[in-house]
Amino acid sequence: MRTRTSATPRALTALLITAALGACSSPEKQLEQSDKKIEGLRATAQTIGQAWLKGEVSERYARAALQQTLQLLDKERATLTASPRLLLDPRGASVSRDAEHLSRVLAALIDDAHHGDDASARRHLADVAGSRGSP
Amino acid sequence: MGELALARDLQDKRVVDRNNRELGRVDRVVLGETPGGPPRVLAIEIGPSALGARLHPVVGRIARALEHIFRLEEGRPVRVEVDRIEHIQDSVKLDLTAGETAALAVEQRLRPFVKRLSGG
Amino acid sequence: MSAIVDVVLGIVTSIGGFIEAGSISTSAQAGAEFGFQLLWAIAIATVMLAVMIEMSGRLAAVSRRTIDAAVRERFGISFQWVPLAAELGIDTLLLSAEIGGAAIAVKLLTGIGFLWWVAPVGLLVWLILMLFGFSVIEYGFGLLGLVTLSFVYAAYHLRPPTHDLVRSLAPSMPHHDLVRYAFLSVSILGATVSPYLLNFYSSGTIEEKLTEKELWVNRTTAYLGICFGGVVSMGVLVTSAMVLGPKQIIVDSYDQAALMLVPVFHRWGIALFACSLGVGCLGAAVEIAINAAYAFSQALGWSWGANKARSDTARFSAAFTLITLAGTLIALLGFDPLRLTMISLALTVVIMPVIVLPFLALMNDDRYVKTHTNSAFGNAFLAGLTLLGALLAIIVLPLEVLGG
Numbered sequence: 001m002r003t004r005t006s007a008t009p010r011a012l013t014a015l016l017i018t019a020a021l022g023a024c025s026s027p028e029k030q031l032e033q034s035d036k037k038i039e040g041l042r043a044t045a046q047t048i049g050q051a052w053l054k055g056e057v058s059e060r061y062a063r064a065a066l067q068q069t070l071q072l073l074d075k076e077r078a079t080l081t082a083s084p085r086l087l088l089d090p091r092g093a094s095v096s097r098d099a100e101h102l103s104r105v106l107a108a109l110i111d112d113a114h115h116g117d118d119a120s121a122r123r124h125l126a127d128v129a130g131s132r133g134s135p
Numbered sequence: 136m137g138e139l140a141l142a143r144d145l146q147d148k149r150v151v152d153r154n155n156r157e158l159g160r161v162d163r164v165v166l167g168e169t170p171g172g173p174p175r176v177l178a179i180e181i182g183p184s185a186l187g188a189r190l191h192p193v194v195g196r197i198a199r200a201l202e203h204i205f206r207l208e209e210g211r212p213v214r215v216e217v218d219r220i221e222h223i224q225d226s227v228k229l230d231l232t233a234g235e236t237a238a239l240a241v242e243q244r245l246r247p248f249v250k251r252l253s254g255g
Numbered sequence: 256m257s258a259i260v261d262v263v264l265g266i267v268t269s270i271g272g273f274i275e276a277g278s279i280s281t282s283a284q285a286g287a288e289f290g291f292q293l294l295w296a297i298a299i300a301t302v303m304l305a306v307m308i309e310m311s312g313r314l315a316a317v318s319r320r321t322i323d324a325a326v327r328e329r330f331g332i333s334f335q336w337v338p339l340a341a342e343l344g345i346d347t348l349l350l351s352a353e354i355g356g357a358a359i360a361v362k363l364l365t366g367i368g369f370l371w372w373v374a375p376v377g378l379l380v381w382l383i384l385m386l387f388g389f390s391v392i393e394y395g396f397g398l399l400g401l402v403t404l405s406f407v408y409a410a411y412h413l414r415p416p417t418h419d420l421v422r423s424l425a426p427s428m429p430h431h432d433l434v435r436y437a438f439l440s441v442s443i444l445g446a447t448v449s450p451y452l453l454n455f456y457s458s459g460t461i462e463e464k465l466t467e468k469e470l471w472v473n474r475t476t477a478y479l480g481i482c483f484g485g486v487v488s489m490g491v492l493v494t495s496a497m498v499l500g501p502k503q504i505i506v507d508s509y510d511q512a513a514l515m516l517v518p519v520f521h522r523w524g525i526a527l528f529a530c531s532l533g534v535g536c537l538g539a540a541v542e543i544a545i546n547a548a549y550a551f552s553q554a555l556g557w558s559w560g561a562n563k564a565r566s567d568t569a570r571f572s573a574a575f576t577l578i579t580l581a582g583t584l585i586a587l588l589g590f591d592p593l594r595l596t597m598i599s600l601a602l603t604v605v606i607m608p609v610i611v612l613p614f615l616a617l618m619n620d621d622r623y624v625k626t627h628t629n630s631a632f633g634n635a636f637l638a639g640l641t642l643l644g645a646l647l648a649i650i651v652l653p654l655e656v657l658g659g
Contacts, residue, residue, distance in 0.1 A: 040505035047502060047514050056521045060366030065510040072507050147331050149324070149556055160327065160556035186555070190336060225319065242558070245569035253385045253565035253572070 027085055027092075034080055035095050038102065041073050042128060045106055049125040053118060063113040070106045073099060102128065139223060141176070149226040150181055150215075150238075158238040161227055162186035162212065179220070179227070181238050182212030207244065210237030261463075262475050268397020269480025270404070270487060275539035276356035276596045277349070277446030278488045279532055283512040285439045286495025287504055288432070291415070291423035294489055296440040298424050300447035301485030303640055305478050306633060307611070310618050311453045312473035315460035318623040322454045324553040325617050332554070338613065339554055341606040343578075346451050346543050348599040350582030353540040354380065355592025359509045360533030363525055370589055377583030380540045384575050389462040389561035392545065396538030403531040406490035409519040413497040420493070438601065438655040441648045445600030447488065450610045455546040458553070462562055470627070494519075508593060544582070548575035601655075604648035611641045 045066060052062035077099045086092035105127045112121035139145060141164055150158045163185040167177040184202060188195025202208040213236045221230045233239050285293040315321055320328070327335050358372035383392065429436040465473060498515045499506065506512050509532060517524035545561060551574045552559035559571040566572075586592070615638060618629045 036503075037505055037507070040503055040507075043502040043504045044511050044514070047504065047517075051514070051517050056517050057525050058366075058522075061363060061510075061513075061525050064362060064366045064368075065513070068508050068510045142331065147327050149328075157556060157558045162332070181556075183555075186332060189332060242569050245573055246566050249569045249572045250566035 180212040185212035265476030266480040271397040271400030273484025274403040275535040282491035283495045286492040287499040290496045294423040296443040305481035309477035311457040315457040321457040338609045350543045351585035352596040353536040354586045356536035360529045363529035405527045410490040410493035437651045442600045445603035451546040458549040547578040601652045
């Protein structure tokens with residue numbers, strides 16, 4: 001005869017498995033997380049770029065930090081492109097395009113920092129801010 | 136006459152020599168049967184092969200094999216007869232010196248390297 | 256007079272020595288993602304640590320034994336090999352995270368990739384251990400670590416709303432990402448209540464020959480020092496919440512975290528962050544490595560002591576050499592130090608009951624602490640929080656790994 005005590009561990013196990021599956025398989029949640037991370041990296045790039053132009057961080061730091069940001073962005077893009085289901089989603093496709101554009105702008109900013117080209121960096125920073133939702 | 140509990144007061148206790156030099160810990164207590172009499176404590180053993188054997192026979196054999204590879208097996212595990220135990224208080228004090236045993240063999244083997252690296 | 260100097264020095268070095276890779280990374284992430292909401296986690300973890308540090312000093316001063324020595328005697332090797340192996344495994348991971356953190360600090364200053372600095376940092380850790388005594392190791396890093404007060408100054412300068420700060424000292428549910436919130440609260444616990452600190456502190460009590468008559472020194476240093484140290488950790492969280500949070504920067508690297516000090520310190524911001532990270536991580540790496548040697552030596556009955564000539568404690572010296580080498584080699588594999596730190600911290604909380612519960616048993620055994628046993632409230636508080644933390648870690652760690 002089943003008792004409450006023997007049913008409780010089964011219920012708890014079911015809850016944990018459901019939560020675990022929920023944590024790893026919801027495409028909406030994955031997209032939301034990716035979007036949030038990419039927006040965070042966009043903000044990081046802007047903050048580093050602006051601080052460098054104001055003279056608040058060295059060119060050395062700006063270059064290294066932007067490179068690190070680019071690496072994190074590439075990782076996020078790899079997560080997106082690894083799942084065709086996410087790319088087929090219109091929102092997923094838009095996030096992927098934004099990430100790709102941001103990646104190119106970041107590469108340009110790293111080059112600007114390397115050459116100490118303030119004017120070019122300003123243009124590319126404006127591009128970072130404006131690249132959200134770009135076609 | 137005070138009573139001592141083997142597990143609580145002897146096994147795993149720190150062991151020091153006559154000069155209070157650390158020799159190790161009581162890694163194994165050896166009991167023996169006397170003909171027609173009750174079992175009694177014969178000796179204590181100090182050393183990784185004695186310790187390992189307590190955890191699992193395989194661990195003990197691995198420790199013994201390592202001692203063999205590094206030529207450290209002579210006189211090890213260090214076996215001290217119970218009548219060489221002077222007293223048991225905070226630690227087990229033995230009526231012998233470290234030099235009379237192989238307890239510090241690894242320490243002595245490593246010492247020249249460490250001395251060279253640390254400059255003293 | 257000497258006792259008062261000891262207390263003051265102890266408090267100052269507890270403040271300076273509080274911050275390392277774990278506390279910086281967890282507090283920075285918590286602040287950026289949840290604002291002030293996880294301040295309560297730092298507060299509770301700090302109180303837990305202060306209580307446990309006081310206990311470890313008390314055990315050592317009264318019984319003249321460190322925790323690992325007492326656990327071996329009281330419970331035997333057949334039990335002790337489990338917490339010892341668990342602690343040494345996690346400590347090796349933590350050590351590599353700290354070495355990685357210190358290497359990243361140098362990268363922040365030089366722009367040269369962190370992997371180039373891992374071996375030199377590992378070598379520096381080993382040289383410090385080989386050449387210096389306990390006082391230099393503890394007090395030296397503690398005093399240098401006062402550079403971390405820059406986080407407290409930054410938090411003060413940014414003028415966070417006091418009402419929100421005070422409210423955040425009580426636990427609350429997050430508005431988003433429950434799993435991430437729970438994972439960060441567990442990680443903050445692991446970062447603050449690192450098991451290696453307990454045996455390290457008890458070993459230090461023996462090294463410095465603190466006696467039963469000086470328990471007040473131990474109590475004052477533990478409570479005041481650790482609680483003030485917790486304020487530094489809160490400084491990191493608040494600064495991150497005020498600077499990185501509004502920009503929606505998610506901290507996935509130390510390069511990002513370093514930005515938090517720029518608005519207040521401008522061109523000195525990155526350098527101050529790098530120095531704080533570097534000194535904190537280097538100090539923690541030295542402590543972890545020497546504690547591994549303490550643990551082995553005390554459990555196995557080898558001669559030990561940072562104040563003894565290294566040639567008189569050859570096995571002790573070999574032990575810290577081996578773990579430093581192991582930590583450096585793992586760091587050289589190139590795992591992201593921030594990610595390695597976070598995983599190590601969560602695992603720390605999972606194993607915590609195996610280390611804390613035997614310790615609690617000793618603190619209630621009058622053969623070791625005589626009349627200075629724990630109160631029932633103290634036992635319940637620590638046991639309860641330790642088990643709750645471990646349960647939460649077991650649930651949350653797989654979810655975070657799967658979800659992330």
